Amino acid sequence: MTENSPTLRDLQRQETFERLYETALAEFHRVGVDAARVSEICRLARVAKGTFFFHFPTKDHVLLERQRRLSKAMAERIERELADVPDAKAFLGQLIDIVLSEHQAIGDLELVRLINLAIVRQGGTQRLSVQHTAFGNALTRQIRHLQQQGVLRKGIDATKLADTLRLSFFGFLLNPVSSLDTSRPRIALLANLLSDALTA
Numbered sequence: 026m027t028e029n030s031p032t033l034r035d036l037q038r039q040e041t042f043e044r045l046y047e048t049a050l051a052e053f054h055r056v057g058v059d060a061a062r063v064s065e066i067c068r069l070a071r072v073a074k075g076t077f078f079f080h081f082p083t084k085d086h087v088l089l090e091r092q093r094r095l096s097k098a099m100a101e102r103i104e105r106e107l108a109d110v111p112d113a114k115a116f117l118g119q120l121i122d123i124v125l126s127e128h129q130a131i132g133d134l135e136l137v138r139l140i141n142l143a144i145v146r147q148g149g150t151q152r153l154s155v156q157h158t159a160f161g162n163a164l165t166r167q168i169r170h171l172q173q174q175g176v177l178r179k180g181i182d183a184t185k186l187a188d189t190l191r192l193s194f195f196g197f198l199l200n201p202v203s204s205l206d207t208s209r210p211r212i213a214l215l216a217n218l219l220s221d222a223l224t225a
Contacts, residue, residue, distance in 0.1 A: 042080050044070050049077075049087040054132070058084055058139050088143040091131070093159075095140075099127050100163035107167045113177055113223035117216035120164075124194050125209060137198055144195075161191050178225045186223075 031039075048070040052061045061084065067074045081087050102123045110116045128137050168183040197212055 041070075041072060041076060045072065045077055045080055046087060046090055049081070049084070050091065053084075053087070053136060053139075058088070058136070083147075085143040085147050088136075088140045089147055091136075092140045092144060095127055095131070096158045096160040099123055100159035102127070103160070103163040103167050108170065110171070110176060112220075113225070114216075114220040116171060116177065117220055117223070118213075120190070121209070121212050121216060125212070128198060141195060141198055158191070161187055164190065172225075175225050177223050181223070 045066065049061070049066045052066050052069065055061075063077050063084070064074055067077050070077075081090070103120070106119055106123065107116060110119060131137055131140075164187040165183050168177060168181075168186055171177040172179045172181070172183065193215060194212070
């Protein structure tokens with residue numbers, strides 16, 4: 026075992042974290058976040074109640090972990106799928122597909138909205154900052170890459186553009202009267218308006 030190899034205790038802690046996380050999400054889907062009881066989550070996960078709070082100070086922190094994983098999944102797709110887009114319209118269209126399909130995979134629009142509300146409650150503007158998410162960092166890097174390739178217009182600050190796009194998505198997904206299907210044409214309209222401005 027090398028110096029940086031995880032110990033048995035580390036592995037057990039991670040296994041408990043994953044079990045609590047998956048059990049909590051399943052319970053959120055079943056009864057809703059507000060109605061979900063930590064004691065029931067712990068019973069189903071076969072852990073003591075204090076173990077939940079060791080890993081997740083509040084139920085919001087389960088939602089924030091789901092958002093972290095969602096952000097990572099979107100970031101990986103941005104790196105993989107947007108590197109060779111031919112123009113601004115394709116860039117925006119494929120970005121929309123990535124964002125909406127990954128949120129669709131959550132399978133519960135109300136949970137998507139509650140995840141975004143948890144971001145506001147627990148992190149405020151710092152957690153909303155583009156530099157603090159895998160998605161935001163990957164999007165910023167990809168915009169810079171496409172500007173260097175002559176696909177997107179140069180002279181637009183990549184970080185500010187990434188933040189504007191990300192917060193636009195955030196606003197659509199936070200809206201309680203929206204669905205992913207009703208959000209898509211609205212986001213597409215925004216993309217059409219932006220594509221001319223971003224065309225190199």
